[in-house]
Amino acid sequence: MSTPPPRETRFNEEASQWDSNPSVQRATSLAHQALLSRISCSQKDISTYDVLEIGCGTGLLSLSFAPSVRSITALDAAQGMIDVLKSKLQTSHTNIKNVLPVCALLEDPNDERIQLDPVNLEPPAAEEKRRFDLITSHLVLHHIPDLQPLLSLMFAALKPSTGKIMLTDYENFGPEARKFHPESKMDEVERHGIERAEMTRLMENAGFVDVKVEVAFEMEKPIETFPGSGIMEGKMNFPFLFCEGRRP
Known part of the structure; x- marks a missing residue:
């Protein structure tokens, strides 16, 4: 068996404690609210929707969103994260039957693992x-080395005419955005947030129309008192962007 990349290794190691992080819980809750509010504004009935979440982690967003849609294929490259999600779905008090956990690094819209x-x-x-x-x-986007192929892959995996992407990540608003992560976790960070103009350009290059990239919410989270200290006693507000586009 090949050795997983450092990013997957880190997330495998952190999976069991992932849900205990208040910032993870808060950011996911705000992302879920932003998702529902924008769908509500479009007056769409999403009860028939089949959804793919890329980089689902332990399923916090997928499990929150599941009651609103027909199905969710929850995809993550870290087996540890998928194992936690599977465990949640197997507990007796979980009545969610429309979420399918899949451990994969998606590179093909026809991948058999997302066809079920x-x-x-x-x-x-x-x-x-x-x-x-x-x-x-x-x-997820700030962990991806090259966003253009990923957006093109998303485009290909959507239903023509109606299929949409709705993506959230923190904004790169300048040098201070680097403080989102402690220095000890910088090896897994490809960019310090996403940029509005760049995301608009990349989404349009992938073929999306009706593209919108705007601030959805802000969230305060702990930051290091100074880089590399490991002491998370500071706090800072970070804006999160909501990226939306439709496949024509």
């Missing part, structure tokens, strides 16, 4: 490919 229907665990009919009404991600 989470509700009935059946593949699509012969010669058909499963496509999604909505693809979402939260705090």
Whole structure:
């Protein structure tokens, strides 16, 4: 078995304690609220939606969103995160039956692992490919080395004419955005947040229309008192961007 990349190694190690982080819980809750409010503004009935979440972690967003939609394929490259999500779904008090956890680094919209229907665990009919009404991600984009191929992959995995992406991540508003992560975790960070103009350009380059990139919410989180100290006694507000686009 090959050794997982450092990013997956870190998230495997942190999976069991992931949900105990108040900042993780708060950011996910705010992302979920932003997601629902923007769908509500579009007056869409999403009860029939099949959703793909990329970088689902322990499933905090997927499990919150599941009662609103038909199905969610919850994808993450870290097996530890997926194992925690599976454990949640198997507990007796969880009545969620429409979430399918998948451990994969998605590189192909026709990947067999995302072709199964989470509700009935059946593949699509012969010669058909499963496509999604909505693809979402939260705090994932700043970990991706090259965003253009990922956005193009999302585009290909959506239903034509109606399929949408709705993505949230913190904004790169300047040098201070670096403080979002302690120095000990910088190896897994590809960029210090996402930029509005760049995200608009990349989404349009991938083929998306009706593109909107705007601040959805702000969140205060602990920061290091000084870089590398490991002492998280400071606090700072970080804006989060909501990136939305439709496949024509």
